[in-house]
Amino acid sequence: MAERLGALVIDSVVQLGAFVLFLVSAAFYVFFPPFKPRLWIRQIRIIGADSLFLIILIGGFTGMVLGLQGYNTLRRFGSDGALGTVVALVLVRELGPVLAALMIAARAGSAMAAELGAMQSTEQIDALTVMAINPVQYLVSPRVLAGVISFPLLISVFDVVGIFGGYMIGVGLMGAPSAAYFNGIADNMEWHDVMTGIYKALVFGVVVTWVCCYKGYRAERMATGVSRATTEAVVLSSALILAFDYFLTSILL
């Protein structure tokens, strides 16, 4: 019994170590030649550009809901002039990074896990190794780098679209004071708020690409290997996004 438990603990520690080492080597090889800008750009296009429409859509609706809820709540306190500030702060500090990251994980992250999983199960990753090409450097580093670059940009778009969505509903439809909406944002939004969002975006960019690449890379060579890797990648990255969000918030507040 105790032996089993011990083995389980050791196994977990070993797995966690492998998981962490995977990121360390991926990060290391970003700075280690040969550099492959073509691969970086391709991944930025896949993670970034191809997610743009989805991010605009979700960002717009999130802002609109915030405008509606925010207006109805603030009006009870007679402070609907603060609507812009509330919408912008909630988006920039919290909802923008988290929701956008969850959406990108579901869209680009799952595709990443599936692609690498298929490459693993058809020995394409081994093929890279025997050609003396480091598969982590060739496959994983460009994706992590693309995540770090794309996430802040996508999340900024999400925030901006959301703020306009909130304006459209809160001011345009519900009748909150128009000038106060953007003036409030300009007066009350601090650099620190923006940076909080950026830090979160950077961390989520690493977390999503790291988890999804790892799960795909480690996919088992059997029929269900790829689908399981994909599911686990999305579930684990979503959970880690929320967990890291809590810790980052408590540190950065």
Next chain:
Amino acid sequence: MSQTEINHNGGDAKNIRNAASAGNAIEVRDLRKRFGRQQVLDGVTLDFPAGQITTIVGPSGSGKTVLLKHLNLLMRPDSGTIVIDNVEVTKLGATGLDAVREKFGVLFQAGALFDSMSIFDNVAFPLVEKTRLTRAEIAERVHETLKAVGLEGMGAKFPSEMSGGMQKRAALARALVRRPKILMLDEPTTGLDPSRTGAIHELIRRTQENFKLTAVMVSHDVPAVFQVSDRVAFLHNGRTHLNGTVAQVMAADDEVFKRFLAGKASGEENETALAG
């Protein structure tokens, strides 16, 4: 001073180097590998003479793939030594391993072509990534190699648009394009019908003769594969049970090998054939 010069186990290591210079492309000594409680390789000792085709056969689960993955440096042994082209690879670190990898081409069982790339790009890939050849030189070499495997003019196709036999050929072209000294083939004909199997065997023989390379092949196509092999190694219970030229092995008076062949001939599952 290179690591291979360090003589860890006295006379033995010296013998290995001397023997290697006598014409073995690869030498395996007492190789052992265990997965959990299963001792898959239990002291394999085997030479692969340069310029010859050596085929590894054996019942399912006897460790053929595991052995090949040690030779192409995808796995590390628990103990034992492997010398490839006079370099003791079992002592090398990552950089040294990459240098040895430059010497061989590998054909994976399922081809392992990159499905996001055309056949041309697949075959060009090792050249693009690992050489300084110009685009024109690469294109020429790729076309030449595709022609050698009978895929002339197919460069624009994608792996998914090709039959299994054509994928094998394309994968063979990719393995050959850098003119390796050693070619490692994992079940190059599994899943192909007899006529395609014959064609691939012929192709392997022809490329081996053209490029004067050493070939290591794992195959299930017993006894068809013996026609293209120079030597045969029969793996059983994690050891080289038989090993020699095709004629020697075929003539060997060995119960286990005979039962293996009989099981193959009757299409029986070879585990059952060997169970007794």
